[in-house]
Amino acid sequence: SRALFGSCRYIVEDLLPRFGVTSTLVDGRDIDAWKKAVQPNTKILFLETPSNPTLEVIDIKAVADIAHAAGAKLVIDNVFATPTLQRPMEFGADVVVYSATKHIDGQGRCLGGVVLADQQFISDYLANFLRQTGPSLSPFNAWVMLKSLETxxxxxxxxxxxxxxxxxxxxxxxxxxxxxxxxxxxxxxxxxxxxxxxxxxxxxxxxxxxxxxxxxxxxxxxxxxxxxxxxxxxxxxxxxxxxxxxxxxxxxxxxxxxxxxxxxxxxxxxxxxxxxxxxxxxxxx
Incomplete structure (x- = not known):
């Protein structure tokens, strides 16, 4: 979806192309645009709903169906909705990501992120990468986040x-x-x-x-x-x-x-x- 947080747009448009990863930006509300954008080599459909900052809402199930028909994964940035108000996996999303710095912390104390997926995806794509590159929370920040989850x-x-x-x-x-x-x-x-x-x-x-x-x-x-x-x-x-x-x-x-x-x-x-x-x-x- 073209309606992404500014840093996500930078990653998609400027950073990933350096590694040979190409992308197509679409109006996420237009389901036909998603269908037309899918290519034989498409691996991921990525969106956030509601979007930052204009709060566009995208039909998660409809886009999930398109992704799965193409053999691709649907990844959703669920920061604005939070896991309390929206659970994308119930509508077919394969991966859900959060900036835990936002609602999960809730008081602007810690920096952190969350990637949710099934165990197979985590084992195949995330576990070794995270182990080798080291984006791990400190024990104290992890404790703060865990306490915040309680409320x-x-x-x-x-x-x-x-x-x-x-x-x-x-x-x-x-x-x-x-x-x-x-x-x-x-x-x-x-x-x-x-x-x-x-x-x-x-x-x-x-x-x-x-x-x-x-x-x-x-x-x-x-x-x-x-x-x-x-x-x-x-x-x-x-x-x-x-x-x-x-x-x-x-x-x-x-x-x-x-x-x-x-x-x-x-x-x-x-x-x-x-x-x-x-x-x-x-x-x-």
Whole structure:
């Protein structure tokens, strides 16, 4: 899918070609585009749903069927949805990846990642590579992650409740051009999202009137919400994708993905939703 986190786009477009690995970027919502992109040598179909930062939702089962018909694997970045709200393997995914730095840690303390797959895949492709190259968590960071997993379900569900309240507020505010949130009925793939997810998640994207200047003015006026490109934290965090996570892309590529100058990505935390709404209302005044 073309709608990937900026670092993933870099890996796919700049890093992997150095090793002879080619790729085709498609509009992940277009199932026919997936079918047309598959080649005889296709090994992996890769997507994230909901996507970063515009929260596009992709039909996991439909893409899984295409991958398996071609003898390929479907790999899904499930960071935004979390394992609490979406379990891609139930819809046919072969491999699921997470940045554990986000919701799994939940407080911005540790760096880590997770690759989930069956034992055969791990033995064939991952175990020896990881052993030889050494991307292993320190014992302390592993302990922090394990402790955080104990509260993941409770935290994520509260995140999602707060996010829906914030999204509804933003959708009704005259200073906002539009809101992207899978849990809102106005989201173009709301029905699909709710068939795959248990709730809309904690990420809300929205366009502030006034373009980049308006987005920066709003972000700088916030007091409860902090500026950071992390997400899934207990604190609410906001970032401007065009100048952070997706700044490597050309303006044309960002426009194609809907990443306009006024777009902000908000990771809704665990503060009281009334406090968050009051903070945003003041910043929009």
């Amino acid at each position: 993941l379900d409770l935290r994520v569900r509260e995140h999602a409740r707060n996010a829906e309240a914030v999204a509804r507020f933003l959708e009704g505010h005259k200073g906002i051009e539009r809101v992207f949130y899978p849990g809102l009925p106005s989201h173009p793939q709301h029905d699909l999202a709710m068939s795959q997810m248990e709730a809309g998640g904690n990420i809300v994207a929205f366009e502030v009137k006034g373009g980049k200047a308006g987005a920066f003015r709003f972000s700088n006026a916030l007091q409860v919400v902090k500026i950071s490109n992390n997400l899934g934290d207990s604190k609410s965090l906001i970032t401007h994708p065009a100048t952070t996570t997706h700044q490597r892309l050309t303006p044309e590529a960002r426009e194609e993905l809907g990443i306009r100058e006024g777009l902000l990505r908000l990771s809704v935390g665990l503060e009281d939703s009334a406090d968050l709404i009051e903070d945003m209302e003041r910043a929009l005044a």
